[in-house]
Amino acid sequence: MAMRLIAIGDNVVDYYKDRGEIFPGGNALNVAVLGKRYQAAVSSYIGIIGNDRAAEHVKQTLLLENIDISRLRQAFGPNGEAVVSLNAEGDRVFVGSNAGGVQAYMGLRLNQQDKEYIASHDLMHTSIYSNLEHELPGLHKKIPISFDFSTRWTDSYLQRVCPYIEYGFFSGSDLTEDECHQLIHRVHSLGTKVVGVTRGAEGAIFSEEGRLYRQHITETVVVDTLGAGDSFIAMFLMQYHQKHDMEDALRQASVAAAKTCGHYGAFGYGVPKVG
Template sequence: MKLIAIGDNVVDYYKDRGEIFPGGNALNVAVMGKRYHAASSSYIGILGSDRAAEHVKQTLLRENIDISRIRQAVGPNGEAVVSLNPEGDRVFVGSNAGGVQAFMGLRLNQEDLDYISSHDLLHTSIYSNLEQYLPTLQERIPISFDFSTRWTEAYLQRVCPYIDYGFFSGSDLSEDECHQLISRAHHLGTKVVGITRGALGAIFSEEGKLYRQRIVETEVVDTLGAGDSFIAMFLIQYHQHRDVAEALELAAAAAAKTCGHYGAFGYGIPKVG
């Protein structure tokens, strides 16, 4: 399976540790998808020109991610400031508003579209600003989309008709609210809908058939990246084998493993300046 992720990248700055770690939903899924045995994994996004951007770039190369279509621009890379509570849950306490990628916006050209079409599955997110391209991309490749916690009815209407997989973070949603959200996304055209709920596990639906997945108990060091690892493992397993229950079990185990270390997938370095 050939995976491509397009959109957001940042460094996560852990103030209490004085370290930065590569991150961002799209970038995390690209890296974790490759670790979870995608035949190949590619990433398209905009990097800055600072030390943080160079660290992200070198990390992607070390992880054997194809970055041949990546962009770089003069300016700061995206940065999120992270704090941890006593339970190890990550809390975002600040950012530089996305750095150069947010300032410029990613623009896809015909060469990009042809390159994207050579893959089997595309993943992107609400933080990637690709909504205008979804109708065109849908004609070329199945699409996975992470809504995080930021959706409205209007946004669902804009995105759900063009995606195959929709992921939501819903630890604050009631059981009824989860079912309503799943039904709405299905009605708008999304075939597989998943809601991760923190310690409550996950609720997924494959065209109306519901599945529940408990968390895998583990010693928590840092929860940052756990949701992205869940998504990456689910996509790699389900898209190839079409077994929701098995994909969810493996995804829960992957998320638990991610909670055992700092950063989404490691590579922390001291922050300078």
């Protein structure tokens, strides 16, 4: 079956200070682009970009990757930017941002035509950085929803989001095994069917309605880990949502994440930062 994927919400440029380059990024945008690369028949993106050079680079990248941006918003102001540096171990870490640029202070509002357009897809993905929580109860009735919580959640936030999503993803490198199990159990209890916790070098723990699965990392030469988690999510969704084979989906997701670690940026397109 040909899959139609839509991602809604956050986009940024990741500014690599050590290289003086910007790369397109943001969880929702990354999943849209990577989902298309992983054989989505259609991959669409709705979000808000600014009107600066960074925004133009993001827009042109989406066009080059054959992403449907027919409902993309553009506003006057700076595009979202995250500042990335190297820590003592050589890993990339986020050290600052412009707080999301235009999309943060405008907020995405969906009209009836947007909602009908979204419903024409098979699966929707969004994230904690997308400020779309208020739309989830209505969208949930129209389309299965995937949601990335990253490293930021509280129990009250889980209660607000989890009843309306099919897939919940968490970054849990700092969690113990027991804490991962407790989180998975809590998210299931709120109505989410598939829960995944990625744990960096420790691999991932996923649960399908209470049945646990473990996935080890795929060994590779690491150039840049940024975007590896989004690659994992995109490939997992493309495989699992169509075939419902958890073990195969996790294996392919692990391979995809390893490949992303082999180049700079979530999916490339680095250009010199100007200004």
